[in-house]
Amino acid sequence: MKHHPLLGRVVGGSALVAVLLAFAPVAAAPPVEQPSIFAPVSTPAFIIREVSFFVLAITAVIFVLVSGVGVYALIRFRRRQTDDGREPPQVYGSQQIELAWTLVPLLIVIVLFLVTTRYIYGVERRAQPADALAVTIIGHQWWWEIRYPKLGIVTANELHVPMSAASLPMPTFITLQSADVIHSFWIPQLAGKMDVIPNKTNRLWIEPLRAGTYVGQCAEYCGAQHAGMLLIVTVHTPEEFARWVSDQRAPARSDGQVAAGRELFSTLACINCHTVRGTTADGVFGPDLTHLMSRSTIGAGVIQNTPQTLRDWVEDPASIKPGALMPAMKLSREDVDKVTAYLLTLR
Numbered sequence: 001m002k003h004h005p006l007l008g009r010v011v012g013g014s015a016l017v018a019v020l021l022a023f024a025p026v027a028a029a030p031p032v033e034q035p036s037i038f039a040p041v042s043t044p045a046f047i048i049r050e051v052s053f054f055v056l057a058i059t060a061v062i063f064v065l066v067s068g069v070g071v072y073a074l075i076r077f078r079r080r081q082t083d084d085g086r087e088p089p090q091v092y093g094s095q096q097i098e099l100a101w102t103l104v105p106l107l108i109v110i111v112l113f114l115v116t117t118r119y120i121y122g123v124e125r126r127a128q129p130a131d132a133l134a135v136t137i138i139g140h141q142w143w144w145e146i147r148y149p150k151l152g153i154v155t156a157n158e159l160h161v162p163m164s165a166a167s168l169p170m171p172t173f174i175t176l177q178s179a180d181v182i183h184s185f186w187i188p189q190l191a192g193k194m195d196v197i198p199n200k201t202n203r204l205w206i207e208p209l210r211a212g213t214y215v216g217q218c219a220e221y222c223g224a225q226h227a228g229m230l231l232i233v234t235v236h237t238p239e240e241f242a243r244w245v246s247d248q249r250a251p252a253r254s255d256g257q258v259a260a261g262r263e264l265f266s267t268l269a270c271i272n273c274h275t276v277r278g279t280t281a282d283g284v285f286g287p288d289l290t291h292l293m294s295r296s297t298i299g300a301g302v303i304q305n306t307p308q309t310l311r312d313w314v315e316d317p318a319s320i321k322p323g324a325l326m327p328a329m330k331l332s333r334e335d336v337d338k339v340t341a342y343l344l345t346l347r
């Protein structure tokens with residue numbers, strides 16, 4: 001467990017880490033690391049760390065030089081008993097000095113510009129191999145829709161990808177779109193930030209080399225629950241990933257014991273916003289619920305997904321996530337129980 005408290009707070013993902021850690025013994029979830037650009041596990045993120053260290057090194061040299069000269073001047077030219085109180089000689093215009101402080105920063109900026117351009121170009125230039133995993137992620141207020149078009153999988157807020165290895169490269173190419181306002185997709189340990197813009201498609205790729213769970217969040221203010229728009233990425237070994245894919249492709253479970261809940265659900269407005277594959281529920285405004293219980297959190301990472309929190313969510317989403325666009329359906333106690341019982345079978 002690495003701790004980068006400051007960065008964690010900057011990212012905001014620490015809230016999600018806290019949610020996941022608080023329930024870790026119950027869920028037996030894999031360890032979650034604090035999101036940090038200094039602990040990369042995926043190719044574009046390695047490059048970003050490299051260029052960050054390069055920029056930090058240059059700026060550290062500048063900092064030491066400037067503050068060193070400043071401290072030297074403070075001590076060397078401090079006021080002494082023997083001072084006669086007159087102004088020191090004033091120098092106006094020195095071609096050498098002015099050239100130096102114009103050209104040196106200019107050179108530094110050019111070097112930083114060229115190095116950054118080279119790195120960005122290196123990341124963007126990579127063509128998508130025909131067999132690469134393709135994922136489309138759509139930002140919504142305030143959750144992430146995640147689609148695997150070639151696999152026929154639709155899920156939300158928790159991205160699953162395979163691990164890559166030198167012997168078996170398995171990069172994931174992500175297409176980013178927005179359903180409403182500008183969001184920003186950022187998993188610090190996997191890749192750089194990429195804005196998610198309405199009517200524009202952005203692309204990003206990741207190639208994680210280590211299995212594990214990595215967190216991130218929306219990095220562009222997008223409304224009341226911007227801070228409640230968290231992301232979890234689980235990087236699986238290829239075998240585990242294949243298992244996850246086949247679980248997700250399976251149709252929704254149909255458990256006879258919760259027929260009443262299923263019936264009720266299908267008569268409620270729930271079905272206008274949510275999809276449960278193979279049923280009349282085919283809405284697309286809210287998250288796909290076909291395998292709802294395979295997800296560890298609800299409300300885009302704001303709380304752990306347990307029978308109790310799910311029930312509270314169905315009863316009144318705003319009690320957990322104020323401002324959430326899902327309305328409280330004003331159901332009776334029994335109806336909330338029935339619907340929750342049905343949802344709990346959607347594994």
Ligand code: CUA
Pocket residue numbers: 139140142182183184218219220221222223225226227229
């Ligand atoms: Cu979506 Cu901030």
